Amino acid sequence: MFDCNVYVRRRRELLKRLQGETGIAVFIGNVDAPAQYRDNCYKWRQNSTWLYYFGIDEPRFAAVIDLESGEETVFADDFTIDDIIWMGPMPSVASLAERVGVIRTAPYAKLDWAVSQAIIQGRKVHALPAARYYNTMKQQGLGIDKPSEALIRAVVSMRLVKEDIEIAEIDHACDLGYEMHTRARQGIKPGVIEQEIVGNMESVANCKGWGISFPTILTQHGEIFHCHSHENTVTPGRLMVVDAGVESKTHYASDFTRTYPTGGRFTQQQREIYEIVYRCNELAFSITRPGTAYRDVHLAVARQMLEGLKDLGLVHGDLDAMVTDGIAGLFMPHGLGHNMGLDVHDMEDLGEDYVGYDPDQQRARQLGLGSLRMARRLVPGNVITDEPGIYFIPALIEQWKSERKDGGRVNYDKLRSYYDFGGIRLEDDVLVTETGARRLGGRRLPIAPDEVEEAMAKE
Amino acid sequence: MFDCNVYVRRRRELLKRLQGETGIAVFIGNVDAPAQYRDNCYKWRQNSTWLYYFGIDEPRFAAVIDLESGEETVFADDFTIDDIIWMGPMPSVASLAERVGVIRTAPYAKLDWAVSQAIIQGRKVHALPAARYYNTMKQQGLGIDKPSEALIRAVVSMRLVKEDIEIAEIDHACDLGYEMHTRARQGIKPGVIEQEIVGNMESVANCKGWGISFPTILTQHGEIFHCHSHENTVTPGRLMVVDAGVESKTHYASDFTRTYPTGGRFTQQQREIYEIVYRCNELAFSITRPGTAYRDVHLAVARQMLEGLKDLGLVHGDLDAMVTDGIAGLFMPHGLGHNMGLDVHDMEDLGEDYVGYDPDQQRARQLGLGSLRMARRLVPGNVITDEPGIYFIPALIEQWKSERKDGGRVNYDKLRSYYDFGGIRLEDDVLVTETGARRLGGRRLPIAPDEVEEAMAKE
Numbered sequence: 001m002f003d004c005n006v007y008v009r010r011r012r013e014l015l016k017r018l019q020g021e022t023g024i025a026v027f028i029g030n031v032d033a034p035a036q037y038r039d040n041c042y043k044w045r046q047n048s049t050w051l052y053y054f055g056i057d058e059p060r061f062a063a064v065i066d067l068e069s070g071e072e073t074v075f076a077d078d079f080t081i082d083d084i085i086w087m088g089p090m091p092s093v094a095s096l097a098e099r100v101g102v103i104r105t106a107p108y109a110k111l112d113w114a115v116s117q118a119i120i121q122g123r124k125v126h127a128l129p130a131a132r133y134y135n136t137m138k139q140q141g142l143g144i145d146k147p148s149e150a151l152i153r154a155v156v157s158m159r160l161v162k163e164d165i166e167i168a169e170i171d172h173a174c175d176l177g178y179e180m181h182t183r184a185r186q187g188i189k190p191g192v193i194e195q196e197i198v199g200n201m202e203s204v205a206n207c208k209g210w211g212i213s214f215p216t217i218l219t220q221h222g223e224i225f226h227c228h229s230h231e232n233t234v235t236p237g238r239l240m241v242v243d244a245g246v247e248s249k250t251h252y253a254s255d256f257t258r259t260y261p262t263g264g265r266f267t268q269q270q271r272e273i274y275e276i277v278y279r280c281n282e283l284a285f286s287i288t289r290p291g292t293a294y295r296d297v298h299l300a301v302a303r304q305m306l307e308g309l310k311d312l313g314l315v316h317g318d319l320d321a322m323v324t325d326g327i328a329g330l331f332m333p334h335g336l337g338h339n340m341g342l343d344v345h346d347m348e349d350l351g352e353d354y355v356g357y358d359p360d361q362q363r364a365r366q367l368g369l370g371s372l373r374m375a376r377r378l379v380p381g382n383v384i385t386d387e388p389g390i391y392f393i394p395a396l397i398e399q400w401k402s403e404r405k406d407g408g409r410v411n412y413d414k415l416r417s418y419y420d421f422g423g424i425r426l427e428d429d430v431l432v433t434e435t436g437a438r439r440l441g442g443r444r445l446p447i448a449p450d451e452v453e454e455a456m457a458k459e
Numbered sequence: 460m461f462d463c464n465v466y467v468r469r470r471r472e473l474l475k476r477l478q479g480e481t482g483i484a485v486f487i488g489n490v491d492a493p494a495q496y497r498d499n500c501y502k503w504r505q506n507s508t509w510l511y512y513f514g515i516d517e518p519r520f521a522a523v524i525d526l527e528s529g530e531e532t533v534f535a536d537d538f539t540i541d542d543i544i545w546m547g548p549m550p551s552v553a554s555l556a557e558r559v560g561v562i563r564t565a566p567y568a569k570l571d572w573a574v575s576q577a578i579i580q581g582r583k584v585h586a587l588p589a590a591r592y593y594n595t596m597k598q599q600g601l602g603i604d605k606p607s608e609a610l611i612r613a614v615v616s617m618r619l620v621k622e623d624i625e626i627a628e629i630d631h632a633c634d635l636g637y638e639m640h641t642r643a644r645q646g647i648k649p650g651v652i653e654q655e656i657v658g659n660m661e662s663v664a665n666c667k668g669w670g671i672s673f674p675t676i677l678t679q680h681g682e683i684f685h686c687h688s689h690e691n692t693v694t695p696g697r698l699m700v701v702d703a704g705v706e707s708k709t710h711y712a713s714d715f716t717r718t719y720p721t722g723g724r725f726t727q728q729q730r731e732i733y734e735i736v737y738r739c740n741e742l743a744f745s746i747t748r749p750g751t752a753y754r755d756v757h758l759a760v761a762r763q764m765l766e767g768l769k770d771l772g773l774v775h776g777d778l779d780a781m782v783t784d785g786i787a788g789l790f791m792p793h794g795l796g797h798n799m800g801l802d803v804h805d806m807e808d809l810g811e812d813y814v815g816y817d818p819d820q821q822r823a824r825q826l827g828l829g830s831l832r833m834a835r836r837l838v839p840g841n842v843i844t845d846e847p848g849i850y851f852i853p854a855l856i857e858q859w860k861s862e863r864k865d866g867g868r869v870n871y872d873k874l875r876s877y878y879d880f881g882g883i884r885l886e887d888d889v890l891v892t893e894t895g896a897r898r899l900g901g902r903r904l905p906i907a908p909d910e911v912e913e914a915m916a917k918e
Contacts, residue, residue, distance in 0.1 A: 033492050035504050037590045037808035040673050042501040044687075045494050084854050085792055088683035131496045133592035199666030207658030214499050224547035228503075333544055349496035395543050 001055045001099065001250075002165055008101035010158065011053055011065065011072065017154040021067050023124030025151055026115060026144065027053060029061040031134050043211060047135075048342035049128060049155055049350070051251055055100045062111045063102070067126070073104040075111040115142045126151040131349035152350050159347055160339065160355070161381035167431060167440075169252035170341065170383055173209065174429055174441025176246035177254035180204040181445050184218065184242045186459045188234055188260050194218055195230035205246040213245035213253035213344045222259060222423030223391040225334065236263035239270055239422045245344055253344040255385055257427035258445055264456040266449055269417075273390050274424050274449050276308030280388035281426045281447070284336060288430055288437040294384060295361065295375035298336040301388050302328035302368070309390075314418075317409040327409050329368030330400055333393070337385035338373035340429060345373060346383075382432040383440065389425030392418040460514045460558065460709075461624055467560035469617065470512050470524065470531065476613040480526050482583030484610055485574060485603065486512065488520040490593050502670060506594075507801035508587060508614055508809070510710055514559045521570045522561070526585070532563040534570040574601045585610040590808035611809050618806055619798060619814070620840035626890060626899075628711035629800065629842055632668065633888055633900025635705035636713035639663040640904050643677065643701045645918045647693055647719050653677055654689035664705040672704035672712035672803045681718060681882030682850040684793065695722035698729055698881045704803055712803040714844055716886035717904055723915040725908055728876075732849050733883055733908050735767030739847035740885045740906070743795060747889055747896040753843060754820065754834035757795040760847050761787035761827070768849075773877075776868040786868050788827030789859055792852070796844035797832035799888055804832060805842075841891040842899065848884030851877040 018025070029050040032041040046057050054063055054074070062075040074097040079090045097105045106114070118125055126148035130136040162170065180201050187197035198218050205212045215228050222241030234240070240262050245255035259274065261267070266274060280301045287297055303323045309315045315327060322328070339346035339355060347355045353363060356374040364370045374384050392415065399405075401412050426447055429440040446455045477484070488509040491500040505516050513522055513533070521534040533556040538549045556564045565573070577584055585607035589595040621629065639660050646656035657677050664671045674687050681700030693699070699721050704714035718733065720726070725733060739760045746756055762782045768774045774786060781787070798805035798814055806814045812822060815833040823829045833843050851874065858864075860871050885906060888899040905914040 033494075033501065033592075034590045034808075035492075035501070036507060036802045037804065039807060040803060042492065042494070043674065048495060081854060081858060085852055086684045088680060088688075089854070131493045133492075133596055137592055137596055196666045199662045199664075202665055203658045203662035205658075206661055207655045215502065221547060225545045229547075343495045344499060345496065348498060349493075393544055395540060395548070399540060 001057065004099055004101045006165065007053060007055050011101075013158060014053065014154055015065070015067065015070055017157060018067055018126075018150060021124070021126065021150050023067055023126060024115075024118050025065045025067060025126040025148075026111075026142070027063045027065075028127070028130070028135050028138055029054070029056070029059070030132060031059045033132065033134070046251070048251065048347070049159070051342055052155075052159055054102070056096050057251075058096065060108055062108065064111070064114050071104065072102050073106055073114065074102045075106050075108050075114070077108045112142060115144070119143055124148075128152060128155065129350055152354050156347055156350055156354050159341060160376075161379060162341060162383050162431070163381075166252065166341065167381075167383070169248050169250050170254065170429070170431075171440055171442070173213070173246050173248040173252045173254035174256075175443075176204065176209045176248065177244070177256050178441055178443055178445055179208070180244060180246055181242060181256055181258060184244065185258070185260060185446075185455065188240050188262060188456070190234050190236045190263060192234045193230070194220070194232050194234065197234075198230050201244065208246075210247040210249050210251060213247040213255060217241060217243035220262065220422060222389075222425060223393045223421075234262050237267065238262045239424060241423060241425055243425060243427065251342055253340055253342070254429055254441065255340055255344050255427065256429065256445060257387055257389075257425045258447065258452070259424040259426060260452060260456065265453050269421070270424075271449055272312055273421070276305055277388055277390050277424045277426050278447060278449065279308065280304050281386055281428065284386045284388065285428065285430060285437060285439065288378065288384070288386070288432060290378050290380050290432060290434065293358075293361070293375060293377045294337065295369075295372060298369060298372050298375070299323055301336050302332070305332060305388065305390065313414055314411050315409050316411065317407075322409055325407055325409075326366035326368060327406060329366055330396065330406065330410065331390045331392075332388060333367045333371065333391070333396065334389065335368070335372030335374070337387050340383050340385055348373075378432045380432055380434045384430050384432070385427055386430050387425055387427030389423060391423030392421045393423075394419045460516065463558055463560045465624065466512060466514050470560075472617060473512065473613055474524070474526065474529055476616060477526055477585075477609060480583070480585065480609050482526055482585060483574075483577050484524045484526055484585040484607075485570075485601070486522045486524075487586070487589070487594050487597055488513070488515070488518070489591060490518045492591065492593070505710070507710065507806070508618070510801055511614075511618060513561070515555050516710075517555065519567055521567065523570070523573050530563065531561045532565055532573065533561045534565050534567050534573070536567045571601060574603070578602055583607075587611060587614065588809055611813050615806055615809055615813050618800060619835075620838060621800060621842050621890070622840075625711065625800065626842070628707050628709050629713065629888070629890075630899055630901070632672070632705050632707040632711045632713035633715075634902075635663065635668045635707065636703070636715050637900050637902055637904055638667070639703060639705055640701060640715055640717060643703065644717070644719060644905075644914065647699050647721060647915070649693050649695045649722060651693045652689070653679070653691050653693065656693075657689050660703065667705075669706040669708050669710060672706040672714060676700060676702035679721065679881060681848075681884060682852045682880075693721050696726065697721045698883060700882060700884055702884060702886065710801055712799055712801070713888055713900065714799055714803050714886065715888065715904060716846055716848075716884045717906065717911070718883040718885060719911060719915065724912050728880070729883075730908055731771055732880070735764060736847050736849050736883045736885050737906060737908065738767065739763050740845055740887065743845045743847065744887065744889060744896060744898065747837065747843070747845070747891060749837055749839050749891060749893065752817075752820070752834060752836045753796065754828075754831060757828060757831050757834070758782055760795050761791070764791060764847065764849065773870050773873055774868050775870065776866075781868055784866060784868075785825035785827060786865060788825055789855065789865065789869065790849045790851075791847060792826045792830065792850070792855065793848065794828070794831030794833070796846050799842050799844055807832075837891045839891055839893045843889050843891070844886055845889050846884055846886030848882060850882030851880045852882075853878045
């Protein structure tokens with residue numbers, strides 16, 4: 001938890017940004033999420049927007065801010081003697097609320113009363129979209145039928161620009177991410193089961209941070225984006241994609257991806273593709289600066305990627321036309337990056353378009369560009385990922401071929417020898433500064449192909 | 460997943476046990492549980508009863524069994540091309556259903572239709588209690604207003620008696636639990652942060668099993684039962700309670716507790732209490748056999764415990780009267796044990812009393828005995844925990860003292876020197892056999908006080 005003033009200042013700023021709006025704003029923190037039954041829950045994780053404005057890292061808290069009077073109330077229940085026996089002594093709700101600068105508190109059940117009173121009085125009730133099923137149910141129960149666009153936009157506008165204290169936390173999460181990825185790289189030895197590497201690397205997150213910031217991707221099938229199976233044995237000659245991050249104890253995320261040759265050395269074919277992805281990663285960083293739309297950075301990367309693939313004879317034709325027609329999407333069917341902060345895809349629960357698109361930007365429908373989560377014109381304080389990738393996805397290639405989606409630009413015959421290639425992704429976390437950009441974390445994970453081979457040779 | 464016949468046989472047996480009931484039985488598997496937003500979910504965990512009867516370890520499956528015709532239908536959606544890009548190739552719903560012996564499949568959305576048809580036709584709809592908020596919402600949406608006692612009782616009667624293939628899995632989970640606890644014990648060194656021990660020990664579960672079977676308890680405040688804070692530094696002279704288990708890849712649990720002197724050797728005071736708890740654990744095991752009610756084992760342990768505490772001068776009076784009056788509850792305010800299987804508290808989502816109490820048994824209201832989760836007359840195939848503990852909980856002692864709850868049996872003056880003691884719990888997992896009982900897992904974790912000190916001296 002940060003200093004009390006941080007939360008007071010943020011809520012004051014929120015009120016300011018909501019000037020002209022009437023009614024109340026309701027914030028509902030998370031409750032424990034049962035895995036099997038109510039007494040066996042998943043690891044506790046507070047709602048990120050709640051953490052941002054109210055900081056209290058305990059289940060079953062809610063709050064109401066009166067947008068007209070500015071009055072703030074925290075709703076939660078004090079511990080009973082039974083709670084104390086089972087869960088230990090606990091500060092009172094009043095003292096927890098005081099730590100974040102809120103004076104008025106009330107029992108949790110009173111939230112229903114506060115909201116229904118507002119509804120009866122015909123006042124507007126502003127709430128954020130609910131991501132967890134409990135919160136959906138709770139909002140339905142409160143009679144909140146839809147989220148407030150004004151509140152979403154105000155929250156997004158604040159959380160998009162990271163404060164210095166937040167950047168320090170993200171730097172720290174990145175340092176832990178560096179350590180976790182190093183442990184992973186050291187574990188990639190032929191014959192090892194992937195899951196052993198995952199279990200060992202995640203212990204860094206569990207020993208030193210809050211845990212992992214998202215389910216670890218560690219796979220020799222990099223062409224499967226959200227592959228969470230770790231059953232395979234490390235086999236020489238493959239590429240291992242490791243996409244993983246740590247959540248700091250204050251709940252800020254890191255998110256890095258590296259791709260390693262399982263035997264320690266790239267094949268010629270692997271190195272050719274790796275070099276393209278590496279150049280794309282470097283290019284994106286070099287042109288990331290205030291005023292530039294990240295959508296344009298994505299498109300510059302697409303062009304660079306097509307140029308490399310063209311040199312290899314995998315595509316042919318005019319580069320600009322290929323960019324316009326979205327040919328890069330066949331190889332990189334995802335966006336270049338996303339915002340990162342208290343969530344690894346920051347604020348994704350509030351709506352991707354609100355978070356990642358300026359009001360005058362329209363989301364594309366093309367494969368790849370259409371998945372871009374961050375398109376906005378960059379401003380200092382934005383924290384984003386730079387994560388180009390090239391994948392050879394047989395099902396997708398076959399689809400494009402049969403539906404002639406490429407306008408004759410793709411060399412399908414040549415692509416056939418890549419069907420068992422897998423994929424490569426290289427991801428760094430980047431802060432937009434006043435003058436350009438800075439990679440987050442004290443040290444950058446080895447990324448140049450020689451550097452990677454060298455690191456693996458020593459391990 | 461077990462062999463197809465296992466699931467066919469179980470469902471046939473379930474139908475038999477529901478003979479006389481009409482209508483349909485609805486089984487709703489889990490969906491992914493969002494941690495922060497829909498694309499960042501907690502680790503996938505299927506519903507245990509679903510696993511028991513339908514085995515398919517994938518999200519968003521449901522099934523209906525027609526209790527009259529015996530017809531079975533699995534409801535789920537096949538992968539689209541987009542799913543394949545993001546999550547890889549996946550067997551069809553039909554082939555997954557076939558693996559567990561179900562021929563009829565239908566899209567997930569058809570479940571609503573199947574249930575509403577039954578309701579319109581005035582047929583009974585049997586469903587189980589929902590533990591997760593999604594399942595609660597789904598059942599509400601389906602118009603299922605309350606769980607079916609007949610279905611609960613039939614399921615409980617089957618899952619309470621473990622099959623040989625299940626016992627083998629629990630033995631395996633216990634072997635992994637042994638390994639995880641050994642890692643924990645080796646990590647308990649003065650100066651280490653508790654969380655480092657937790658992160659390291661849990662990597663055993665993550666490397667070799669599905670993960671932990673419940674949130675690890677590792678604390679120098681053993682008097683706090685569900686203490687999940689691991690912020691403290693290991694301090695010589697304290698007692699470290701480690702209560703943790705592994706879930707096997709087939710989702711069977713283990714659950715062991717050991718209590719260690721943080722400096723490697725017990726103090727005199729610690730050893731005296733430890734000896735009592737150890738004797739209680741041994742006693743419980745020695746009298747666990749078919750035909751005995753586990754409630755009586757709990758009471759025998761309470762008597763043994765009071766005898767030990769009486770020898771130390773902490774209580775005085777007639778032992779039998781003290782047992783009847785629940786004096787042991789001040790020191791052990793929890794039950795002796797619970798069922799264990801696909802859930803660490805097996806079937807707790809179906810209702811503790813259905814699972815742990817014979818129809819003719821009434822749950823007590825006393826502190827301690829009232830929390831007993833397993834009171835039933837034991838039958839071969841029951842898997843239960845044997846986990847006596849003694850705790851000194853200042854808030855509880857003060858409450859008893861001021862409310863004179865002890866009928867003059869407690870020596871509060873003497874208890875004062877135990878206020879900073881913490882607690883001790885010693886837990887094994889036990890199978891009820893034809894003739895008695897067997898501790899599960901190949902090796903028993905060191906438990907006798909000398910044995911514990913010896914193990915720690917070597918590490």
